[in-house]
Amino acid sequence: MPAPSHNNARRDIALAALAGITPTPGVSKPDPIIVADNVVRKFGGLTAVNVGHLEIQRGAITALIGPNGAGKTTFFNLLTGFDQVDEGSWTFNGTKISGTPPHKVARMGMVRTFQLTKALYRLTVIDNMLLAATKQKGESILRAALPFLWNAQEKAATARSEELLTRFKLIDKRDDFAAALSGGQRKLLEMARALMVEPELVMLDEPMAGVNPALKQSLLGHIKDLREDGMTVLFVEHDMDMVRDISDWVIVMAQGEIVAEGPPNVVMRDKAVIDAYLGAHHDSTLEQDRG
Amino acid sequence: MDFIFIAQQSLSAAVGVNTIIFALAAIGLNMHFGYTGLLNFGQAGFLAVGAYSVATLVVSFNFPLWVALLIGILNSIILALLLGLPTLRLRADYLAIVTIAASEIIRQVARSATFNKYLGGSDGITGKFGKDFFALNPFKSGLNTPFLRYNGNDLWVVVTGWTLVIIVLFVMWLLVRSPWGRVLKAIREDEEAVRSLGKNVYLYKMQSLIIGGIVGSFAGFVYALSRQSVQPDNYGTALTFFAYTVLILGGAARVFAPIAGSIIFWFLLVFIEQMLRQAVSAGYIPEWLIGVNQVGQIRFMLVGLGLMMLMIFRPQGIFGDRKELALDARA
Numbered sequence: 001m002p003a004p005s006h007n008n009a010r011r012d013i014a015l016a017a018l019a020g021i022t023p024t025p026g027v028s029k030p031d032p033i034i035v036a037d038n039v040v041r042k043f044g045g046l047t048a049v050n051v052g053h054l055e056i057q058r059g060a061i062t063a064l065i066g067p068n069g070a071g072k073t074t075f076f077n078l079l080t081g082f083d084q085v086d087e088g089s090w091t092f093n094g095t096k097i098s099g100t101p102p103h104k105v106a107r108m109g110m111v112r113t114f115q116l117t118k119a120l121y122r123l124t125v126i127d128n129m130l131l132a133a134t135k136q137k138g139e140s141i142l143r144a145a146l147p148f149l150w151n152a153q154e155k156a157a158t159a160r161s162e163e164l165l166t167r168f169k170l171i172d173k174r175d176d177f178a179a180a181l182s183g184g185q186r187k188l189l190e191m192a193r194a195l196m197v198e199p200e201l202v203m204l205d206e207p208m209a210g211v212n213p214a215l216k217q218s219l220l221g222h223i224k225d226l227r228e229d230g231m232t233v234l235f236v237e238h239d240m241d242m243v244r245d246i247s248d249w250v251i252v253m254a255q256g257e258i259v260a261e262g263p264p265n266v267v268m269r270d271k272a273v274i275d276a277y278l279g280a281h282h283d284s285t286l287e288q289d290r291g
Numbered sequence: 292m293d294f295i296f297i298a299q300q301s302l303s304a305a306v307g308v309n310t311i312i313f314a315l316a317a318i319g320l321n322m323h324f325g326y327t328g329l330l331n332f333g334q335a336g337f338l339a340v341g342a343y344s345v346a347t348l349v350v351s352f353n354f355p356l357w358v359a360l361l362i363g364i365l366n367s368i369i370l371a372l373l374l375g376l377p378t379l380r381l382r383a384d385y386l387a388i389v390t391i392a393a394s395e396i397i398r399q400v401a402r403s404a405t406f407n408k409y410l411g412g413s414d415g416i417t418g419k420f421g422k423d424f425f426a427l428n429p430f431k432s433g434l435n436t437p438f439l440r441y442n443g444n445d446l447w448v449v450v451t452g453w454t455l456v457i458i459v460l461f462v463m464w465l466l467v468r469s470p471w472g473r474v475l476k477a478i479r480e481d482e483e484a485v486r487s488l489g490k491n492v493y494l495y496k497m498q499s500l501i502i503g504g505i506v507g508s509f510a511g512f513v514y515a516l517s518r519q520s521v522q523p524d525n526y527g528t529a530l531t532f533f534a535y536t537v538l539i540l541g542g543a544a545r546v547f548a549p550i551a552g553s554i555i556f557w558f559l560l561v562f563i564e565q566m567l568r569q570a571v572s573a574g575y576i577p578e579w580l581i582g583v584n585q586v587g588q589i590r591f592m593l594v595g596l597g598l599m600m601l602m603i604f605r606p607q608g609i610f611g612d613r614k615e616l617a618l619d620a621r622a
Contacts, residue, residue: 082483106489118484120477122615130470131477132488138470139490141498145465154470177615197489 010228014060014248023262023270026053033058033201033232034079039088039098041074041256048074050256051088056201061223061233063243063264066253067277072236073115075253076205080112081105092201107134109200115209115236119186121179125170128178128189129161130154132196161196168192168222184215191222202226204235208242220246244268252276292573295437297565302438304561308445308517310553311452312338315510316534317541317549318459322503324535325544326467327496328479329503330383333374333390334534336397337504339526340366341511343401343410346521349420351409356423360512367508370397371501379496391528402523415522424451424516448517455513456550459506464546466502475499476544536598542608551609559597564590 017030032055041049049071056062064072077083079090081102089098092110100108120128136157137143138150165171168188173181181189187207194202207223208216216239224246226233237243243250243264250267252260254276260267267273304310316334323331344363348354354362374393378386400406402413410416428447434440441449466472474495477485482492515521537556541548567586570576581589601608607616 080487082486101491102486103489103491106487111489112487114483114487118481118487120480120484122480123473123476127473127476131473131485131490134489136470139474141466141471141502144469144471145462147465147469150470193488 008228010059010230011224011248014057014227018057018060018249018263021262023260023266025258025261027055027261029055029057031058032056034090034092034234036079036090037088039075039078039090040086041071041078041083042086047256049078051075051253051258054251054258056232056234057249058232059227059230060248061227061235061246062249062251063247064234064236064251064253065238065240065243066259069255070253070276071256072253073205074256076112076203076236080110080203082112106197106199109198110203111194111197111199111201112203113187113190113194113205113207115205117183117186117190117210119178119181119189121177123178124175125165125173125178125181125189126158126161126175128193129165129196130157132193133157133160134197157196164192164195169218184211184219187211187219188215188222191219195226199231201232201234204233204237206236206238208237208239216242240268292566292569292575297562297569299436299438299440300565301558301562303440305554305558306439306449306453307441307557308448308452308513310557311449311456312510312514312517313534313537313556314456314549314553315459315513316507316530317538317552318456318463319503319506319510320534320538321543321545321549322463322475322499322506325538325548326472326479327475327499328383329379329496329500330387331390331500331503332387332528332531333392333394334503334507335526335528335530336390336394337367337370337507338511338514338530339394339397339401339523340370341508342515342521342526343416343511344508345512345515346416346418346420347409350416350418356420359420363508363512364505367504368501371497371504375497375500379493379500391531394526394528394531398523398526401526410523411521413523415520417520419519421516421519445517448513452513452517455509459509460546460550463506467546471495479544539608540598540601542611545608545610548608548610555609556594559594560590563593 021027021029034056036051036054039049039051040047066072074083078085081100081104085098089096091097092108097105097108120131123131136150137153143149162171162174165174168191170185170188170192173185178186178189191204191207204223207219211219220242223233223235247264250261250264251258252267252273259272259276260270262270316338319337320331320334323329341363344366345356345359348359348362349356374390378389401410404412425444425447428443430446430450431443433443434446474485474490478492478495486492514525537552538549540555541550541552564586567576567581567589568583571581571583571586607613
């Protein structure tokens with residue numbers, strides 16, 4: 001893993017690629033990593049997700065925002081195979097992956113984190129990391145009892161884990177149980193662990209939830225580093241400052257549908273977005289209440 | 292009171308045939324429950340399948356013993372597949388319900404009149420189905436020392452049984468410290484997280500269920516061979532819960548826990564029984580308080596009390612780590 005460059009080369013590339021695009025829902029992008037069509041998920045009578053057409057630009061940081069209950073997490077669950085769609089399909093790198101089970105989606109290079117952090121509590125920090133290493137020979141039952149077959153690979157994975165832990169400032173916690181970490185450190189661990197899978201697309205479900213302000217800055221830096229390392233990032237977030245700060249493109253969902261998308265400064269002034277968050281009549285006076 | 296006799300009986304039980312059976316049953320459960328978090332409440336079913344495979348195939352169908360043992364292992368794999376295929380995709384509680392029901396179904400089928408001819412109904416099967424095994428016994432004269440005392444057949448079962456336990460434990464130790472074992476422990480903590488990292492959780496849970504089930508059938512082999520008979524009611528739910536007791540006593544998810552738990556469990560059971568028996572017959576305990584015939588029941592009450600105390604003062608078991616146990620409460 002190369003050391004994070006802290007320059008903004010990839011940011012400029014991403015912004016340049018997205019520059020000339022009309023900010024309308026469902027607009028096509030020059031180099032999409034994900035293309036979704038007519039994705040519908042219903043829970044009984046409630047349509048939780050109803051996305052007509054959506055493309056996610058490769059190499060960019062895309063934010064998925066929207067009020068509570070907009071269907072953001074459900075859409076995440078659908079894309080990563082954790083939930084089943086009623087209709088629709090989508091492709092990842094041009095391959096159709098709708099209906100693929102979550103572990104296969106992850107192996108293809110599309111890895112997610114969870115809104116409620118899923119650190120594996122009674123595993124040590126280093127074991128959390130090692131678990132995520134890919135193509136491990138020792139994970140096969142036939143080879144597990146013969147350590148000489150997988151020792152070398154395990155050593156290499158340990159070295160890589162330690163590098164990542166150092167980068168995420170968790171190396172001091174290497175042999176502690178994950179349960180002993182603070183909420184913010186667990187978020188960091190989850191992100192570091194996802195990187196062990198060597199993903200192309202990292203999907204973060206509310207990475208800032210429950211993180212203290214001091215750690216927020218470092219978490220923001222880490223997410224920007226993902227892009228500089230050549231990964232695509234799609235994240236769900238409520239923290240608007242964060243969205244404005246790091247995202248190259250913003251997609252807004254409301255009531256299961258995509259109501260707007262575009263660069264952050266354009267989207268945040270969009271009438272449909274303000275209506276979705278505050279209600280269509282938020283600045284009109286409430287005549288009837290005055291009786 | 293004859294303290295030498297009490298010591299001899301208790302120590303012989305502590306490393307005896309029952310200890311081996313429950314240690315093996317609990318090693319299987321440790322794989323299921325301790326490492327993978329699978330709540331298997333039907334371990335007795337795996338023991339029954341092992342025991343009945345040997346007894347039925349040798350007595351009713353005249354199979355050679357070694358063939359019967361191999362088929363017994365095969366049958367336990369089939370049972371694991373039958374239990375796992377429909378339930379491992381569901382939440383953990385469903386496996387608990389299905390396994391406890393399945394083990395009862397196996398027991399009821401074994402004692403049914405319909406299969407009386409092959410499975411012996413409620414009387415079970417008695418016969419010399421272990422004669423090939425005991426023919427190999429080099430210790431025909433048995434063992435008689437102040438601390439350990441076994442007859443010839445029991446001594447042979449104890450020696451081969453502990454050899455089996457050590458081999459099984461060594462393989463378990465290798466497995467749980469491997470990357471494969473790491474995936475199991477991760478599944479115990481959070482299945483979804485493991486899925487999100489690209490592991491086929493269902494496959495691992497099935498492998499765990501099969502391996503723990505095979506070890507359970509080994510316990511059934513020892514149970515059947517040591518007694519040269521099988522009785523359906525020995526394979527009730529109590530057997531499963533005693534195996535859980537043994538496991539938790541030792542400390543779940545610790546490799547040596549089942550052995551330590553089983554030794555302590557059987558030592559206490561026999562020690563308390565012998566102490567009470569001798570105290571009653573020597574007149575130290577008055578007849579109106581405990582009669583000789585009540586000792587058998589009262590020992591279980593006292594053992595239960597002892598286990599309760601252990602769970603209160605050392606809930607992590609003998610080998611467990613209390614800090615680790617506290618982590619279970621999701622912070």
